[in-house]
Amino acid sequence: MLKTVREQASGLTKDQRNAFVAAYLGWAMDAFDYFLVVLVYSEIADDFHVSLTDMAFLTTATLVMRPVGALLFGMWADRKGRRLPLMVDVCFYSVVGFACAFAPNYAVLLVLRLLQSGYSLGYLLAAVAFFGIEPAFGWRGLFAFSLVPALVALWVRTRVEESEVWEKSVALNRTPAYQVFRNPAVLKRFVYLVALMTAFNWMSQGTQDVYPTFVKKGLGLSPDTAIAIAVVYNIGAIIGGTVLGAYSERLGRRRTIMVAAAAGLAVVPFFVLSTAVGLLMLSSFLMQVCVQGAWGVVPAHLTEMSPDAIRGFYPGVTYQLGNLIAALNLPIQEAIAERHGYPAAMSWTVVPALAVVIVLSAVGKEAKGIRFGSTGTHAPSTATADTA
Numbered sequence: 001m002l003k004t005v006r007e008q009a010s011g012l013t014k015d016q017r018n019a020f021v022a023a024y025l026g027w028a029m030d031a032f033d034y035f036l037v038v039l040v041y042s043e044i045a046d047d048f049h050v051s052l053t054d055m056a057f058l059t060t061a062t063l064v065m066r067p068v069g070a071l072l073f074g075m076w077a078d079r080k081g082r083r084l085p086l087m088v089d090v091c092f093y094s095v096v097g098f099a100c101a102f103a104p105n106y107a108v109l110l111v112l113r114l115l116q117s118g119y120s121l122g123y124l125l126a127a128v129a130f131f132g133i134e135p136a137f138g139w140r141g142l143f144a145f146s147l148v149p150a151l152v153a154l155w156v157r158t159r160v161e162e163s164e165v166w167e168k169s170v171a172l173n174r175t176p177a178y179q180v181f182r183n184p185a186v187l188k189r190f191v192y193l194v195a196l197m198t199a200f201n202w203m204s205q206g207t208q209d210v211y212p213t214f215v216k217k218g219l220g221l222s223p224d225t226a227i228a229i230a231v232v233y234n235i236g237a238i239i240g241g242t243v244l245g246a247y248s249e250r251l252g253r254r255r256t257i258m259v260a261a262a263a264g265l266a267v268v269p270f271f272v273l274s275t276a277v278g279l280l281m282l283s284s285f286l287m288q289v290c291v292q293g294a295w296g297v298v299p300a301h302l303t304e305m306s307p308d309a310i311r312g313f314y315p316g317v318t319y320q321l322g323n324l325i326a327a328l329n330l331p332i333q334e335a336i337a338e339r340h341g342y343p344a345a346m347s348w349t350v351v352p353a354l355a356v357v358i359v360l361s362a363v364g365k366e367a368k369g370i371r372f373g374s375t376g377t378h379a380p381s382t383a384t385a386d387t388a
Helices: 002-010 014-048 052-080 083-100 106-114 119-145 147-157 164-172 184-208 211-218 223-251 253-273 277-295 298-304 313-340 342-363
Strands: none
Touching: 014 052, 014 119, 014 211, 014 223, 052 313, 119 147, 119 223, 184 253, 184 277, 184 298, 184 313, 184 342, 211 223, 211 313, 211 342, 223 253, 223 277, 223 298, 253 277, 253 298, 253 342, 298 313, 313 342
16 A cells, blocks of 8 residues: 555656645645634633533534635636635635634634635644643634644645646636536536535544544543644544555545445444543544545545536535535534533444445445546546446
8 A cells, every 4th residue: 555655656747746745735724724623612612601512613614614715716716727716715714813813702703713714634733733832822822823834835835837737628618617517417416526525524523523622521631631642643544544545546436435434433432432541542543544544535536526627616615515514513512412421422423424425435436547638517437437
């Protein structure tokens, strides 16, 4: 498997490597912003004197607005190229994240999160930043720091050339998105991918968002212990995403997802019932290897399943609409936890999500190996997937 990663990396040109690093850091900064709240929302709740269930809606607010950003920036990217929209987007959410540090109350913080839209690396960076910044400056210092790593991602992005596939696609085809969706195959696939991304986001959020609070409030362990565990399971997430994402080139997108999700189901009992620190680290590490291993397939899978004419719009909006539908995951988990405890809250939400991911992947299709720039306004052929 590691050989597969090296083989794929060695075949990249300089521009492709720069694009990979820029995209990876873009995802990382997005996750850094999102998981700052996940790591400290119990502390913010104490500061603003609101319940954990109310605080959980901060993540919901962020997820609710993501489809709006995906729609606007995706359409902009299809019309004007990938570089400028991404740079503007990074600058915008960096400034808003910085402003969160100065929120005087819960209502203002909620509005600021409504304005925002390498994922595991970002979570890991947020956890590491917690150790260095939170003891000295509190949760507000973490939000203030969010401006710095985003500027690094922005600097890298300026070194990347515009996509050749996009330039060729624009030269040959300027079909508006609404006309592309008149193709029944495109619309059907869009609905399927939204359903798949709903299950994926429920699976991911169910295993990540409530977990630090489970360790702190549910088990009574210290915040430092909770963050240390978060560091460990995000290392597992990076390993899983990298290895399984690369291995999907051989095994196929859907089969890799199903294997990862099935392994996640086997880990669930240890994940939700462990109480010792060592077992918490091990079980959460294994769970994130599985969950983010499945997610490691998603960027390629969504892009391959998208028509060329709307490849900026299509993957982003399907992903973020799935995020929108799964946005109530954390409030639901907190509500269940109040009545039945955190093990029930996680198992009752995670097990169905993993099962649905397996089923949807089994009945769906894939377009692994498709040549970008060859589909125009049509849904990509799935002939490759049927023989994979």
